[in-house]
Amino acid sequence: MQIVFMNQMSRTGSGDGGAAQVWIGEEEGIWQLGWRETGEEGDLQDESWYEGGSWQELLCVYRHGLAQKLGAGYRPVIEGVFHESDEIKGRNQHALKLQCYSELHSSDDLYSELCSWRRKKAAAGRKAPYFIASNRVLRMISAFVPHTREELLQLPGIGSSKAEEHGEEWLELTGKVTRSFQFPLDWVDRVLGEEEFMTWQYKQKEQKYKQELEHYRMSRLLLAGISEGLSIEELSSRTGLTRRAVVEALEDLEKEGYDTEVLIQSELVNMPESEQNSIWQSYEELGDTFLKPVLQRVYGGETAVEAAQEELYERLRLIRIRFRREQGEQKQAV
Known part of the structure; x- marks a missing residue:
């Protein structure tokens, strides 16, 4: 087998360095992806992450698996392991740190109250809860406890329209809660540990790449079923998706450039x-x-x-x- 990519890893906080390698190899058109880790006794522990003919699927597995390891404390010797642009430079970095801090240090009691408020609001308006406010926004509010509209507007994800629509009700809930810090929130950049922030980022990537991998594999399963002439009902049975979810997936496939006309015509x-x-x-x-x-x-x-x-x-x-x-x-x- 010919190794076409390899990167060395070391584990933070490990006395012996926690050495590991992630590698990609190819042999007669078959791609292989693996992880090799040095155990506490110096023994080698191998994990096979992927073996198959799809480079695209291999990349999805690579990103997800590597994000898991990085979230567990491993760090690459050579940076740029995800082959993507730096997403956290400049003004966006502060917003990400606020999000990180809010997810690690939010008030569970206040967050539960906000979620209860959202459920009632959604039911009254006959809307999906995420149309009212995302979990991320409610976490921000529960962590930083704004007491004024000006403070509310300093939280990423809350613009003037959201503040106008829901701000008074949010502030009614946060006004009952005392806090030990003040706005503006530039102090978050100082108190949030760099390693803590980096680990959180890799956990975010892990979720992102897990979804990408699941989407890729589901798309392949649907396309194979369409090529076999399966109906929506048969695709639903094979994939475990509802009929509605199958049709929504067909819309996504069309956006990605795949032709689903054979199935549409039969339906x-x-x-x-x-x-x-x-x-x-x-x-x-x-x-x-x-x-x-x-x-x-x-x-x-x-x-x-x-x-x-x-x-x-x-x-x-x-x-x-x-x-x-x-x-x-x-x-x-x-």
């Missing part, structure tokens, strides 16, 4: 052409961002049966894939 074969044309025309007139206005235009305001709604929304999504594909082709032709 819509019994759908009247007049109905398809009506949906298409509605997209032209109303746009393709939101499905509800199109649903109401095509099928009327009353679609009371939830099961029927799911079926109709599925049709709208499948037609929208075709619509967006044609719109993209027209733009390229101009």
Whole structure:
């Protein structure tokens, strides 16, 4: 086997250095990826991370596996192991440190209160909770406990519109909590340990690359099923996804340049052409961002049966894939 990449690692805080290696090799078109670690007794411990023919999948596994090791305290001898630009320079670094500090030092009691507030707000407005506020924003508030609108606006992720919409209610909750520090929050840069911050960053990368790896493998599974002529229901059974999740995944595949028309055609074969044309025309007139206005235009305001709604929304999504594909082709032709 020919080794095409290798990087030495050392573990922080380890008396003997905690030496390790991550390596990539190739033999007759088969890629291999592994980790070799020196144990406490000097014995070698090998881990096989990947063996197969896909360089893209290998990179996904490499990034995820390496992020796990870096989060556990290993550091590369040669920097730039992720082959990506530095994301934490300049003004963005301070925002990341605030996020890191908030996740490590937030008040669980205040965070629970904020989550309870969000659930009630979402239920009252019939919205998904993340449309009200993200977990990250609620962590920020619970960690830094702003007492004024000016302080609230110093937290990353909270702009004037969010402060205007929810600020009064947030400040009502934070006003009951005492704090031992003051704004502005430049002191966070001083008190947050560099190693603590770096470890947190690698944990963030681990989650990011785990999602990328899962997305890649799910995409391969779906594409294989489509090539076999499987239906949405059969793809749902094979992947464990709901029908809706399968169709949403098809939309993502189209965005990435894959052709899913064979599956769409088989799913819509019994759908009247007049109905398809009506949906298409509605997209032209109303746009393709939101499905509800199109649903109401095509099928009327009353679609009371939830099961029927799911079926109709599925049709709208499948037609929208075709619509967006044609719109993209027209733009390229101009």
